[in-house]
Amino acid sequence: MSVEERDPLTGHKTTGHEWNGITELNTRVPRAVWWAIGITHVWALIIWILLPSWPLITTYTKGLLGVDQRELVQGEIQAGQRYRAYWEANLAAASLDEIRGEQALMDVVVASAPTLWGDNCAACHGMLGVGGPGFPNLTDDAWLWGGSDEAVLESIRVGINATHPDTRVSEMLAFGQLDVLTRDQIRAVAAYVQSLSGLANPNPEVRAEGQTIFEVNCTSCHGEDATGMNEVGAPNLTDEFWIYGGSDEAIFTSIHDGRRGWMPAWEGRLSEAQNKILALYLLDILPDAQ
Amino acid sequence: MINNLTVAERQWALVVLLVGGLIGLTMAAVGAGEPFGAHGFLVLFFCAALFFPVLSRLDEPEPSPHAGRSYYDDPIKVGIILAMVWAVIGMFFGLWVAYLLAWPDLTIDAPWASFGRLRPAHTTGVIFGFGGTALIATSFHVMQRTSRARLAGQFSPWFVLLGYQLFVLIAVSGYLMGVTQSKEYAEAEWYADLWLVVVWITYFVLYLRTLARRNEPHIYVANWYYMAFILIVAILHIFNNLALPVSWAGSRSYIVWSGVQDAMMQWWYGHNAVAFFLTAGFLGMLYYYLPKRAERPIYSYRLSILSFWGIVFFYVWAGSHHLHYTALPHWVQTLGMTFSVMLLVPSWATAANALMTLNGAWHKVRDDATLRFMMVAAIFYGLTTFEGSFLAIRGVNALSHYTDWTVAHVHAGALGWNALLIFGVVYAAVPVIWRRERMWSNRLIEWHFWLAVLGTVVYVLAMWNSGILQGLMWRTYTDAGTLQYPFIASVLAMNPYYVARAVGGTMFFVGTLIGIYNLWMTIRQAPAADMVADHPVSVRDEAGERGVPAE
Numbered sequence: 001m002s003v004e005e006r007d008p009l010t011g012h013k014t015t016g017h018e019w020n021g022i023t024e025l026n027t028r029v030p031r032a033v034w035w036a037i038g039i040t041h042v043w044a045l046i047i048w049i050l051l052p053s054w055p056l057i058t059t060y061t062k063g064l065l066g067v068d069q070r071e072l073v074q075g076e077i078q079a080g081q082r083y084r085a086y087w088e089a090n091l092a093a094a095s096l097d098e099i100r101g102e103q104a105l106m107d108v109v110v111a112s113a114p115t116l117w118g119d120n121c122a123a124c125h126g127m128l129g130v131g132g133p134g135f136p137n138l139t140d141d142a143w144l145w146g147g148s149d150e151a152v153l154e155s156i157r158v159g160i161n162a163t164h165p166d167t168r169v170s171e172m173l174a175f176g177q178l179d180v181l182t183r184d185q186i187r188a189v190a191a192y193v194q195s196l197s198g199l200a201n202p203n204p205e206v207r208a209e210g211q212t213i214f215e216v217n218c219t220s221c222h223g224e225d226a227t228g229m230n231e232v233g234a235p236n237l238t239d240e241f242w243i244y245g246g247s248d249e250a251i252f253t254s255i256h257d258g259r260r261g262w263m264p265a266w267e268g269r270l271s272e273a274q275n276k277i278l279a280l281y282l283l284d285i286l287p288d289a290q
Numbered sequence: 291m292i293n294n295l296t297v298a299e300r301q302w303a304l305v306v307l308l309v310g311g312l313i314g315l316t317m318a319a320v321g322a323g324e325p326f327g328a329h330g331f332l333v334l335f336f337c338a339a340l341f342f343p344v345l346s347r348l349d350e351p352e353p354s355p356h357a358g359r360s361y362y363d364d365p366i367k368v369g370i371i372l373a374m375v376w377a378v379i380g381m382f383f384g385l386w387v388a389y390l391l392a393w394p395d396l397t398i399d400a401p402w403a404s405f406g407r408l409r410p411a412h413t414t415g416v417i418f419g420f421g422g423t424a425l426i427a428t429s430f431h432v433m434q435r436t437s438r439a440r441l442a443g444q445f446s447p448w449f450v451l452l453g454y455q456l457f458v459l460i461a462v463s464g465y466l467m468g469v470t471q472s473k474e475y476a477e478a479e480w481y482a483d484l485w486l487v488v489v490w491i492t493y494f495v496l497y498l499r500t501l502a503r504r505n506e507p508h509i510y511v512a513n514w515y516y517m518a519f520i521l522i523v524a525i526l527h528i529f530n531n532l533a534l535p536v537s538w539a540g541s542r543s544y545i546v547w548s549g550v551q552d553a554m555m556q557w558w559y560g561h562n563a564v565a566f567f568l569t570a571g572f573l574g575m576l577y578y579y580l581p582k583r584a585e586r587p588i589y590s591y592r593l594s595i596l597s598f599w600g601i602v603f604f605y606v607w608a609g610s611h612h613l614h615y616t617a618l619p620h621w622v623q624t625l626g627m628t629f630s631v632m633l634l635v636p637s638w639a640t641a642a643n644a645l646m647t648l649n650g651a652w653h654k655v656r657d658d659a660t661l662r663f664m665m666v667a668a669i670f671y672g673l674t675t676f677e678g679s680f681l682a683i684r685g686v687n688a689l690s691h692y693t694d695w696t697v698a699h700v701h702a703g704a705l706g707w708n709a710l711l712i713f714g715v716v717y718a719a720v721p722v723i724w725r726r727e728r729m730w731s732n733r734l735i736e737w738h739f740w741l742a743v744l745g746t747v748v749y750v751l752a753m754w755n756s757g758i759l760q761g762l763m764w765r766t767y768t769d770a771g772t773l774q775y776p777f778i779a780s781v782l783a784m785n786p787y788y789v790a791r792a793v794g795g796t797m798f799f800v801g802t803l804i805g806i807y808n809l810w811m812t813i814r815q816a817p818a819a820d821m822v823a824d825h826p827v828s829v830r831d832e833a834g835e836r837g838v839p840a841e
Contacts, residue, residue: 053621111772183770
């Protein structure tokens with residue numbers, strides 16, 4: 001049997017039930033709640049009438065506005081492309097020198113290059129292009145494949161050891177793993193290589209042994225004078241720039257295990273205009289940013 | 291505690307633990323060297339750790355026949371302690387990943403210590419370990435008190451509480467070993483999922499049997515919410531985790547759903563885990579402990595009915611708002627969005643019902659940090675549900691999705707609503723369950739309250755800023771029509787907010803440790819209280835009259 005009581009504070013009646021000391025008032029649902037229900041439901045009804053919403057057996061209600069998210073996205077993509085149209089074709093058609101000569105196009109390069117670089121190149125080469133262990137510094141004067149406009153554009157287009165059919169291919173053989181050289185021979189040639197850039201000053205005997213080994217095994221790629229060959233992506237060993245490091249251990253590892261650096265091909269992933277923006281950023285803007 | 295079990299119950303427990311131990315041994319044998327085998331050993335040790343204490347007390351005398359006339363609070367005591375243990379474990383992992391985001395090197399070079407494994411250990415530790423154990427423990431308390439009936443049986447409460455612990459242990463340890471089915475908040479693999487089904491059905495049956503013994507004519511609102519929580523979570527769990535194991539001797543399985551159906555199933559589950567685990571169950575807590583502590587009647591029974599049915603009806607439609615602008619058909623997104631907005635009204639009506647209940651008790655809110663915990667939780671509930679409906683609108687979601695705004699939203703709910711409510715509830719329940727006059731120190735409750743609230747505010751503000759900044763940076767274009775910021779720039783911009791978040795999280799964690807110290811001292815040192823009123827059988831029943839429902 002329920003006993004309804006009146007709450008002295010609010011004046012409302014209770015429902016007459018009690019659970020472990022808890023009672024409930026039978027207060028009416030506030031008018032604001034009914035209003036809120038009405039407003040949200042009417043809003044939902046309007047949305048359902050305007051937009052695709054309810055499923056039918058084999059289709060769904062399309063809505064009076066006739067919108068579809070696939071078409072919306074395509075429309076927005078096209079709008080974005082139209083917005084970029086004024087410079088994209090011009091950039092794609094012009095040579096890097098022609099772009100350099102036209103301030104309006106260079107403004108586009110300056111505005112859009114840092115993001116393009118940051119999203120595509122910085123993960124390996126760094127935001128400032130200075131590289132890191134295994135990834136070459138692109139702001140110095142040492143180029144594996146050449147630093148001309150054409151060479152840089154081509155490297156970006158086809159990548160290195162990439163899946164592109166025209167990709168640049170380069171490999172340092174694993175002289176130790178393939179048993180071409182013994183460990184002692186590797187140490188000798190490593191010492192010789194270090195002596196070329198003044199990193200080490202080995203005794204003449206070791207240096208001479210290293211030089212002999214170098215001339216037999218290494219010159220076909222790195223050249224007689226060890227200054228490298230851009231045609232096969234072989235680095236200059238006489239300068240102060242090192243991709244994998246110039247320490248004893250690093251050079252020993254390079255000779256013993258070989259190296260096969262890798263860069264993706266960007267043709268097909270980036271537009272021609274974007275590749276040119278990156279090349280200009282790399283050649284003209286980044287070196288000044290240091 | 292074991293002595294309070296009847297000898298028959300002790301024997302039954304030994305049989306179940308023996309079977310469990312044998313299953314564990316089998317898993318360990320067939321999965322030797324694999325995480326599956328490690329889980330076998332976990333099951334074996336878990337069962338053995340319970341088997342031997344029971345075995346050693348098998349010959350102890352039967353419990354007093356009078357014991358059956360009181361409430362059965364032993365599993366609640368253990369449940370509250372376990373919930374607080376999980377709070378420390380789960381929040382520790384959370385804190386670790388928070389610091390890791392600010393200082394990415396703050397880990398060790400081991401697979402288990404990588405972000406991708408620590409993060410589900412955090413989410414599962416706090417949601418299922420801390421939240422779930424608190425839900426089970428408080429539901430045992432609420433169902434007995436509001437039904438004026440003792441729990442149905444003494445075995446199944448333990449089976450539910452401890453079986454659930456085993457599930458969470460398997461889940462969390464599995465994530466650290468790389469065992470995952472890659473479904474957010476449902477990462478646990480097939481064998482853990484099957485075990486949870488067994489535990490959960492036992493839980494539901496226990497709840498129904500206890501309600502069936504009630505000595506009250508009506509079922510109180512809190513019980514509606516707890517039952518909705520148990521029932522819907524079972525359905526969600528089963529459908530989202532339907533999977534085919536690759537073998538019976540390994541942890542790997544494949545979900546039967548694929549493609550966008552899998553995504554829809556996952557977020558139907560994911561959203562309603564929030565709705566029924568973290569909302570309905572916790573509203574059950576709120577509906578009992580808040581009016582009890584405030585000693586005020588619920589503001590409106592009619593509003594309770596309206597909100598309950600509104601919440602359970604609208605929530606199950608809203609999951610698709612997690613998949614705006616994806617391969618999910620447009621019409622499903624529209625439905626998810628509209629139902630999410632309609633859902634706001636019953637959510638706010640519930641928050642209002644709780645806050646209006648405090649009318650006439652605001653002086654208590656001022657003086658009593660325990661009640662203040664619950665009050666602030668209700669405010670955060672209102673705030674978070676408003677934010678949820680807002681973020682579900684497609685255009686807003688375009689900015690917020692995949693950003694830290696989502697993290698802010700989740701933690702406004704998890705810290706501000708769920709955790710604050712649990713702390714308030716624990717401070718309210720512990721003196722009752724342990725028969726103490728009060729908590730050991732009210733000053734420490736105040737410290738805990740302010741650390742927790744400030745920590746939450748710092749955390750949520752940091753992530754709001756971070757999320758909105760992220761969203762704006764990702765969609766800012768230059769005059770040339772190209773993106774203004776590289777992605778890494780948005781990562782760098784987050785750093786100060788990640789530091790702030792770690793600070794907020796640390797404050798919250800310190801508050802939790804203070805709470806646990808206070809809990810420990812209360813159990814050990816607070817003055818005992820005489821709780822004659824906390825008894826299922828009334829004076830009239832003592833006189834020999836059967837306790838029949840009054841209507």
